[in-house]
Amino acid sequence: MPIRPLDLLDLPTIARYRNDVLTLDSARALTRGHPLGTMGLLAYINPARHLYAAIANGRDVALLGGVIHTRGEPFARLLYLAPSSHLGNPELPVLIEHLTIQAGEWKAFHVLAEVEESSEVFPALRMAGFSVYAWQKLWDVSLIEKTESTSSLSWRRVQSVDLPTVQSLHYQIVPPLLHPVEPAPNRVVGFVHSENMKCYANVTSGMYGIVLTPLIHPDEHHVSEKISALVASLPDRRGRKVYLNVRSYQTWLEPVLEDLGALASPRQAVMVKHLARLIKNGQLAHAVPTNVNVQPSRISRMDVDE
Numbered sequence: 001m002p003i004r005p006l007d008l009l010d011l012p013t014i015a016r017y018r019n020d021v022l023t024l025d026s027a028r029a030l031t032r033g034h035p036l037g038t039m040g041l042l043a044y045i046n047p048a049r050h051l052y053a054a055i056a057n058g059r060d061v062a063l064l065g066g067v068i069h070t071r072g073e074p075f076a077r078l079l080y081l082a083p084s085s086h087l088g089n090p091e092l093p094v095l096i097e098h099l100t101i102q103a104g105e106w107k108a109f110h111v112l113a114e115v116e117e118s119s120e121v122f123p124a125l126r127m128a129g130f131s132v133y134a135w136q137k138l139w140d141v142s143l144i145e146k147t148e149s150t151s152s153l154s155w156r157r158v159q160s161v162d163l164p165t166v167q168s169l170h171y172q173i174v175p176p177l178l179h180p181v182e183p184a185p186n187r188v189v190g191f192v193h194s195e196n197m198k199c200y201a202n203v204t205s206g207m208y209g210i211v212l213t214p215l216i217h218p219d220e221h222h223v224s225e226k227i228s229a230l231v232a233s234l235p236d237r238r239g240r241k242v243y244l245n246v247r248s249y250q251t252w253l254e255p256v257l258e259d260l261g262a263l264a265s266p267r268q269a270v271m272v273k274h275l276a277r278l279i280k281n282g283q284l285a286h287a288v289p290t291n292v293n294v295q296p297s298r299i300s301r302m303d304v305d306e
Contacts, residue, residue: 001091003098006053006064013055013062020083022121024113025068026138026268028079030243031206035066035080052102056095061086067099069106074183076103078113087120096128104275110181113271130271133181135248138211139262142241144231155191155230163188165197173215175249181272191230199226209241210234216253224256
């Protein structure tokens with residue numbers, strides 16, 4: 001099956017699949033809109049962005065897919081697959097593998113994909129080497145209102161001096177096995193609660209919405225009030241919808257959001273494919289001199305002291 005990058009000659013195919021696409025990066029879809037819409041296609045014009053799309057011309061149908069990488073991040077993300085009506089196509093894993101190879105050329109260690117647990121694309125992703133490492137729900141918190149009891153629960157933007165505390169909070173909440181896939185925040189982005197620095201929220205925003213990814217310590221009090229205060233105090237919201245992304249290691253937040261009247265999306269699997277393994281504290285292997293004959297050792301008897 002021939003696979004090549006998308007070009008201008010593929011615009012008729014893109015237009016045909018515009019309403020038949022599966023998005024695999026939920027935050028980007030909620031904030032930037034449709035990956036095959038006008039705004040999504042304009043993103044490819046930026047030469048500084050690691051953004052790649054490919055088309056596979058199969059026997060029955062053409063398959064499209066996209067992958068994106070932010071410079072400096074250890075992971076890339078699958079953006080979309082199309083058409084969503086042909087997710088069972090036996091040639092789809094080959095296209096997914098092609099996209100992950102491109103991510104490897106960008107020096108990404110992992111590729112992530114987010115998909116509803118009932119999706120038909122699961123077999124194709126597994127065949128391409130992806131596995132589930134977490135689950136998530138995106139909660140629509142747009143209608144949560146700030147009350148009088150939350151007026152003193154203020155949030156402020158993260159400053160560079162806050163990064164060590166935010167990173168410590170990350171290591172306390174995110175399970176150690178996930179640290180290679182979900183590294184601690186290293187950029188001054190998001191909000192912290194000014195009271196005791198046990199609440200942090202990363203922010204992803206775009207023309208269509210705002211996605212907050214929280215890290216809230218389980219020992220924290222008045223969590224519902226603090227979430228309400230965060231949503232109500234977001235600057236420059238301009239009527240955009242606001243979502244809270246809750247991963248499976250923070251499911252204790254879900255009853256809080258239900259009580260606040262937030263609406264949950266279907267549960268999604270967060271899947272990962274490892275492209276490389278980072279080896280720490282490595283040592284150089286010393287080569288054996290060519291004039292030395294190394295013989296395997298033999299043990300004829302083992303004595304055990306009693």
